[in-house]
Amino acid sequence: MATTGSAEGASDSPALWAEVRALLPRAEEGLTLALSGEVEDCVLPLLRRARSLLYGAAGRPGAATAAALERLSDALRDYSWEKLNAGPWREVGKGWRQVYAYGCLFGALAEVAAGRPLARAVRLCDLGLLMGASVLDNVLARLVRALQPHLPRAAPRDGARAQSVRPEPPPPCAVQHEELIPHLRCPSLEHFRDNYLVPQRPVVLEGVMDHWPCMKKWSVDYFCQVAGCRTVPVELGARYTDEEWSQQLMTVSDFISQYIMDEIPELKEDISIPDYCCLGEGEEDDITINAWFGPGGTVSPLHQDPQQNFLAQVLGRKYIRLYSPQDSENLYPHESQILHNTSQVDVEDPDLVKFPNFTKAAFQSCILMPGQILFIPVKYWHYVRSLELSFSVSFWWS
Structure with missing residues (x-):
């Protein structure tokens, strides 16, 4: 196991360079620079x-070589960054994303190689993982795992914590029909399949994630220690349908200090894929795992997803409403292609003059507590609001 670096997280250890160098092919020709798509002719000579x-260099590159490598890196990233931001993301060629990586x-x-503090090296890896495409068997992910143990551990936070806001769920419209989502403790695979998956009925599962390490070990201090230097995309705004909604890249520590003042969890190895996912048609590698965390009051507007969903609550409470796909017409989806899976109705404050049929839509609701997993069938409409600082993990499967 690598030892922790100096207080500044410097990279002046010859052993660290040897560890990093071992992640790359031994011979120059092994680093193939294969690109999945066309790029301009001036790029390949820079890569070579x-x-x-x-x-x-026979060993660790000297200062002059490291400086020259840094200049080439800057040129490659600056030039490819323009290509990544020249139009819609879906039209960006994979070759340019690989150049950026x-x-x-x-x-x-x-x-x-220059022996500098490692924070910038880790940030470059994260930017490549977020904006680039995988190269050399996902070498950036392997590199950041090698660098992280050499970073200084964050000190525990001092001072008073902000009080958690615990707003209650909104009252339902009087003319709507509401029922509670049923709860079930550790059903067998057959029982879940026959009574909920096949008939596409929502259910809250209890006891399924009690053994997950995250239920005992995750906290804001722990998260800062193991991932505080990592760069992540953060959504800014109450809901993604608002005009002021945006995204910003920042480190986890900055996100916590600016937006989160209570406990928060993460780390993929502390969770498990629910066994019920094996009832699907896809392979385990096809399951999409997303982590969601934010302060109280964070809202996901009423929307639907194209896959089955297990929403596992780790920390905090969430108020959730579900509407059947049969009520789609009464939920007034946006007409635009981008937001066609999202309702125009503000669930907490519906405009019944503009959306009169919304009152005809029956819904189920629950307050999802830590340790509970909600099964949301494919295409079921769902509205989510965090009642306090919350951390959830969703598993999308087919």
């Missing part, structure tokens, strides 16, 4: 020059 600098890789390696 960076590769030659990296493999030209290579630029981040060479930049991170230059930081380590």
Whole structure:
């Protein structure tokens, strides 16, 4: 196991460079620079020059070589960044995303070779993972795992914590028909399949995640220690349908200090895929796992998803409403292609003059508590509001 670096997280250890270098192919020709798509002719010579600098040194590159590698990294990232932001994301060629990933890789390696603090190297890895495409068997993910143990551990936070806001769920419209979502404790696979999956009926599962390590170990201090330096995309705004909604890249520590003042969890190895997912048609690798955390009052507007969903609550409470796909016409989906899966109705304050048929839609509701998993059948409409600082993990499966 790698030892923790200095207080500044410097990368001046020869052992660290050897560990990092071992993540790359041994010979220069093994680093193939294969791109999945066309890029401009001026790019490949830059990539090859960076590769030659990296493999030209018998051991750890000297200061001059590291500086030259850094300049090439900057050029590759700056040029490909323009391509990534020139139009809609879906139209960005994978080749340009790979160029950006290579630029981040060479930049991170230059930081380590120069013996600088590792925070910038980790940030470059994260940017490559977020905006780039996988290269060299996802080398950026492997590199950041190697660097992280050498970073300084964050000190526990001092001072008083902010009080949790515990707003209650909104009262339902008097003319709507509401029923509570049923609860079930550790049903067998057959019972869940026959009574909920096949008939597509929502249910809250209890006891399924009691053994997950996250239920005991996750806290804001723990999260800062193991992932405080990592860069993540953060959604800013009450709901994604608002005009002022936006996204911003920031470190986990900055997100916690700016937006979160209570406990918060993470870490994929502390959770488990529910056994009930094996009842689906896809493989385990096809399951999409997302982590959702935010302060009290965070809202997901009424929307539907194209896959089955297990929503596992780890921390905090969430108020949730579910509407059957049969009521879709009464929920007034947006007409635009981008938001066609999202209702125009504000569930908490519906405009019944503009959306009169909304009162005809019956719904089920629950307050999802820590340790509970909600099964949301495919295409079921769901509205979610955090009643306090909350952390959830969703498993999308087919």
